Amino acid sequence: MRYWLMKTEPTTFGIEQLAAAPRRTTGWDGVRNYQARNMLRDEMKKGDEAFMYYSSTEVPGIVAIMEVVREGYPDPTAFERRHHHYDPDSDPKKPRWFMVDMRLQRRLKRVITLEELRAHAGKELKGMALLRPGNRLSITPVESAQWKFILSLESRAAAK
DNA sequence: GCCAACGTTGGC
DNA sequence: GCCAACGTTGGC
Numbered sequence: 001m002r003y004w005l006m007k008t009e010p011t012t013f014g015i016e017q018l019a020a021a022p023r024r025t026t027g028w029d030g031v032r033n034y035q036a037r038n039m040l041r042d043e044m045k046k047g048d049e050a051f052m053y054y055s056s057t058e059v060p061g062i063v064a065i066m067e068v069v070r071e072g073y074p075d076p077t078a079f080e081r082r083h084h085h086y087d088p089d090s091d092p093k094k095p096r097w098f099m100v101d102m103r104l105q106r107r108l109k110r111v112i113t114l115e116e117l118r119a120h121a122g123k124e125l126k127g128m129a130l131l132r133p134g135n136r137l138s139i140t141p142v143e144s145a146q147w148k149f150i151l152s153l154e155s156r157a158a159a160k
Numbered sequence: 161g162c163c164a165a166c167g168t169t170g171g172c
Numbered sequence: 173g174c175c176a177a178c179g180t181t182g183g184c
Contacts, residue, residue, distance in 0.1 A: 003168075007181095007182090009182095033167080034167090035167095055181080055182060055183085056181080056183080058180095058183055060182080060183070069162065114183080133164090134164065134165035134166060134181090134182095135165090135166095135181095135182090136165070136167080136180075136181045136182070138181090161184105162183105162184085163182090163183100163184095164180105164181100164182100165179095165180100165181085165182100166179105166180090167179090167180080167181100168177105168178085168179080168180100169176100169177085169178080169179095169180105170175100170176095170177090170178105171174105171175095171176095171177105172173105172174090172175100
């Protein structure tokens, strides 16, 4: 079983929407980056867990834990002419973009902020993809030791 | 709003 | 295949 971190902008899709969705499950569509596509299509497996991460927001950070409930399948929004994520070069017979379904496991008791993660970038979270300078990938793997460490932060008081 | 990082595009 | 221009991401 593997661990992941998936970015979302709360103004586009937030925890409230996921919590309110049928079966607390959503299709993670709209990813248009080849590296992320490969993870969605090939690497993310049923039962894998992922942090839901808020980006482009006042306090960026991890807000929830999700679980893969359906493995990679073609992203239909790529074929919808009027859709924001429409890609005329994606052929339904040979789809270019993929998505997975994610279910909310639980919210974190508090937001584990980017700032807080950075504070451990030199040690426990060394090499974590999210913390690499200029990282823009919307889906990144998380090592299991790092996953455990990040969760151990949850019950600590927020560092400042 | 600024700007660094970096992926993509397209001319050659 | 190179690389400059351009667009996007995302923290600040």
